Amino acid sequence: MNELETVVGLEVHVELLTQTKLFCGCSAAFGAEPNTQVCAVCLGLPGETLPRLNQQALEFAIKAALALNCSIAGEVSFDRKNYFYADLPKGYQISQFFQPIGTRGYVEIQSAGEIKPIGIHQLHLEEDTGKLLHVGDILSSPFSRVDFNRAGVPLIEIVSEPDLRSAEEARLFLQKLRSILRYLDVSDCKMEEGSMRCDANVSVRPRGSSALGKKTELKNMNSFRSVYKGIEYEVQRQSRLLQEGGEVLPETRHWDEGAELTRAMRSKFLSANYRCFPDPNLPPLLTSRERLNALQEAIPELPDARLERFVREYSLPRYDAEILTATRELADFYENTLAVFPVPKAVSNWTMGELLGLLNEAGQEIGTCKITPTDLGELLKMVQEEMISRNMGKAVLEEMFASGEKPGVIVEKKGLVQISDEGALAEIIARVIDQNPKSVEDYRGGKKKAVGFLVGQVMKETRGKANPQLVNEMLKKQLEV
Numbered sequence: 346m347n348e349l350e351t352v353v354g355l356e357v358h359v360e361l362l363t364q365t366k367l368f369c370g371c372s373a374a375f376g377a378e379p380n381t382q383v384c385a386v387c388l389g390l391p392g393e394t395l396p397r398l399n400q401q402a403l404e405f406a407i408k409a410a411l412a413l414n415c416s417i418a419g420e421v422s423f424d425r426k427n428y429f430y431a432d433l434p435k436g437y438q439i440s441q442f443f444q445p446i447g448t449r450g451y452v453e454i455q456s457a458g459e460i461k462p463i464g465i466h467q468l469h470l471e472e473d474t475g476k477l478l479h480v481g482d483i484l485s486s487p488f489s490r491v492d493f494n495r496a497g498v499p500l501i502e503i504v505s506e507p508d509l510r511s512a513e514e515a516r517l518f519l520q521k522l523r524s525i526l527r528y529l530d531v532s533d534c535k536m537e538e539g540s541m542r543c544d545a546n547v548s549v550r551p552r553g554s555s556a557l558g559k560k561t562e563l564k565n566m567n568s569f570r571s572v573y574k575g576i577e578y579e580v581q582r583q584s585r586l587l588q589e590g591g592e593v594l595p596e597t598r599h600w601d602e603g604a605e606l607t608r609a610m611r612s613k614f615l616s617a618n619y620r621c622f623p624d625p626n627l628p629p630l631l632t633s634r635e636r637l638n639a640l641q642e643a644i645p646e647l648p649d650a651r652l653e654r655f656v657r658e659y660s661l662p663r664y665d666a667e668i669l670t671a672t673r674e675l676a677d678f679y680e681n682t683l684a685v686f687p688v689p690k691a692v693s694n695w696t697m698g699e700l701l702g703l704l705n706e707a708g709q710e711i712g713t714c715k716i717t718p719t720d721l722g723e724l725l726k727m728v729q730e731e732m733i734s735r736n737m738g739k740a741v742l743e744e745m746f747a748s749g750e751k752p753g754v755i756v757e758k759k760g761l762v763q764i765s766d767e768g769a770l771a772e773i774i775a776r777v778i779d780q781n782p783k784s785v786e787d788y789r790g791g792k793k794k795a796v797g798f799l800v801g802q803v804m805k806e807t808r809g810k811a812n813p814q815l816v817n818e819m820l821k822k823q824l825e826v
């Protein structure tokens with residue numbers, strides 16, 4: 346059999362960061378006591394329960410669609426998707442079936458050194474469902490509880506074209522999507538809290554073929570790692586099946602994180618018929634040119650553009666620029682530090698090496714870091730002016746990270762100021778030369794390395810405070826007399 350090629354399309358659900366739900370005034374905050382953020386509208390109770398569209402959710406969805414290079418529908422309309430499930434109190438979900446807000450967009454990823462556009466089939470706005478909480482083991486316990494706090498929280502669903510050719514490309518696409526949506530501030534995209542969820546349509550086909558193979562739908566992947574591993578597993582499973590002369594069944598499969606394999610959940614005979622129809626309570630809304638223009642203007646510089654600018658404007662290596670622009674917070678931190686200490690590569694080295702190291706170790710993100718860009722800039726100035734050594738600088742940074750104190754305060758408190766005064770060093774250098782005749786002899790006899798030992802002795806005498814470069818120069822001058 347020919348070599349096989351992987352084909353993946355993703356369906357990504359993202360909860361929007363609005364204060365309230367999509368069609369009522371209930372709080373959309375995550376983590377509250379179950380069923381404390383509900384009302385007649387989101388519970389679908391009879392009576393005066395008309396939905397009212399949350400304008401902020403609509404604007405967030407349009408911004409996301411614009412940032413993903415989609416065409417925007419001239420009219421926003423909502424439809425009812427009818428089905429029964431215990432987490433859906435109304436018996437239907439309000440979604441956009443006939444006319445999604447955004448269509449025919451794309452996102453660029455960098456795969457194997459090449460920029461590759463991944464098509465966005467559509468982006469639409471819909472409400473989330475409630476959440477079933479299984480009591481005990483899902484297979485043996487007869488009980489489930491339901492929490493309706495999530496019912497009605499605004500979601501966007503982003504459906505990619507089947508343009509992804511590997512598990513790695515799927516992960517890169519998802520990461521790029523998260524980065525863009527976070528730059529826009531429309532979602533926090535936390536896969537572990539479920540504010541970003543991803544299903545994958547996976548199939549394989551003979552390389553060179555343009556027809557799509559039979560696909561399975563993969564669910565329950567709760568991290569970037571599990572998206573990668575789930576797809577990887579499914580590709581292997583399908584390839585093995587085909588190579589053995591078997592057939593891939595169109596079914597929904599569940600990624601089992603613990604066992605690291607996929608299991609069949611249910612077979613898909615036909616796409617379900619949800620009898621969608623326009624929601625009579627939500628009349629279509631025109632999206633005016635003015636409103637779209639205002640939203641387009643409110644879109645900040647996005648990660649790709651910022652990366653290119655960092656390379657161009659600050660002459661940074663692409664690697665540095667990629668890391669620094671991964672989140673808007675980090676990129677802002679970097680540029681705010683540059684405003685105080687305008688040496689791009691030095692700020693990049695300290696930010697990527699020292700600061701990100703400390704953050705990773707503490708499991709923290711830049712947003713909660715106690716060090717301000719101004720303070721980092723001040724610290725780097727001290728290092729550049731040789732007021733303190735590089736090593737002292739690192740120690741001061743650790744202290745700043747722990748306490749949030751200003752670098753000047755820490756340096757003074759600890760008496761860390763570097764000795765760069767020739768007068769103060771001359772006496773110590775003379776003493777060290779006197780006390781180490783062997784090394785002096787070695788140096789004069791041609792073993793130039795011996796000077797290192799003597800520098801070390803001066804550093805020891807000054808408890809690390811001497812400016813090593815200056816000591817080096819002064820020593821050599823003395824020894825060559």
Ligand SMILES: [Zn+2]
Nearest residue numbers: 369371384387
């Ligand atoms: Zn409500």
